[in-house]
Amino acid sequence: MTTPIPPFPLPRVLTYPTAPGPPPLLIAQGAEGRLYKTTHLHPSRPCALKYRPPKPYRHPILDARLTKARIAAEAKVLDRCRREGVSVPAVYALDAAAGWLMMEWIEGVPVRAGINTWLGERGEEGEGEEGPIVELMGRMGDAVGRLHGTGIVHGDLTTSNMMLRPVVGSTTTDARRRAVEGEVVVIDFGLATQSSSDEDRAVDLYVLERAFASTHPRAERLFGHLLAAYGRTSKKAPGVLRKLEEVRLRGRKKSMLG
Template sequence: MAKLLAQGAEAKIFKDNNSIIKERFSKEYRLEHLDHALRQFRTRREAKVLGKLADINFPAPHLQNFSDKRMSIVMDFVPGEKLKDVLLRGDECGRFAQEMGEKIGKLHAENIIHGDLTTSNLILHEQTKELNFIDFGLSSFSDKIEDKAVDLFLLERSLQSTHYDKPEMFEKIVESYRESSPQAAEVLERLQAVQKRGRNKAKE
């Protein structure tokens, strides 16, 4: 029997043996055909990206199957704790920051934008001790420097609110991201412009 593990803003997550079923439910306040199109798009996108990640051996749940009628994705269960919980318990963030920078760099080098980088969407695999990335419903394929910079900027924002006691964490991520690919320096330069825009917006 499948057991409800989590219910987010967009989807219900069920666990059935070693599988996870992610089912996107309809949102009453959205126009019906729009809601359908959006759920279908995100389901397909998440499935497509998970397939691509398996091809390049990136640590993420393996896709088993999906249905854009039932709006569901079946993938492997990743055993372990969310990085968010590991860090809130007080674990040292340095090692994880280093690994995050390296792996986000690898995603970006493959022109995959995660779209929702947070420590809730990272699971520290119990056996391999490696960070696994999940939640690719907002992801996209893009080779644009701007899209990669914004991906990092949203991560910085999320860290500022969830892990405000670890202000050094994002710097460490950036340091290791810089080493990850030849394009990284350019992305980080753009990040500064995005940050500046963000600050000006906050003042308005």
């Protein structure tokens, strides 16, 4: 016998009406929080609302403190990136104590989906041109490089945590080419920290490299284009790439603890 799974309770702010606009839509849920698509102030202004619900398994005081600190940390990172000109969602509103953060809704698809559309059903070795996807790898490397340049490491770089914002007024007609065009916008800074060390930046790249290889095994050999573009973003970047070689030999954890 199956009982229907009850829907998650909404954060209180979402229980109030949105004038004729659409009701909040649950987009994704992770271990820590849930992501809704809803509206900010007006139905014409879509937004993403990240909600960290209270965790019943934690002591209430500790829980409140952690939730508040994490929402605050994520908002501060987004603010810093945006001021520095890194393409990230703008913060619209938040209530750290209540555990929610409203952000700009980024149109488009995750880079993961764009790359998969490009690769399609074809076999491994690149028949035909590779220009558009090589360019995309370059834009990804550039985005990560500029992010690191602000003194932030993302902590969970994957092709699902980068969006491809469509080009306004694009004239590209070919669907495959269109799938890999657009501006790379980095999202989900829930695990981001402030750090400027080569070590932390190299680990950030290493996580992306491993994620990329397992998500897009057929495109693995293109990763070098991303790293090359990364290397051109700042004076410190070549040092990070050297560090990356070290990290590859030993894995993500330096101390071998934890």
